[in-house]
Amino acid sequence: MALFSKSEKTMYNRSDMAEKDGHTHLSIYTVSGLLMGTNRFDEKATAPLEDVLQRMQKDGYEILDVKVTAESNQMCIASILYK
Secondary structure, eight states, X not given: OOSSOTTSOOSOOGGGSOOOSSSOEEEEEEEESOOOOTTSOOHHHHHHHHHHHXXXXXXXXXXXXXXEEEXXXXXXXXXXXXX
């Protein structure tokens, strides 16, 4: 099942990614959604990030680390380290 319909935009843009040169790179994403605390799954925040991770891996990038920081109860920042 697709996470997004064809009419929805993805946060991932292959042209924004660094070339695969063996070096470690960082990509930062801001995600809006209603974050109800650290123990609750939030589809609005998780689905866009999952889409980015899946697309990066399909394009051959190796995901090294993902960190998500809540900036408020309605926004989080995700940092993705990749090769």
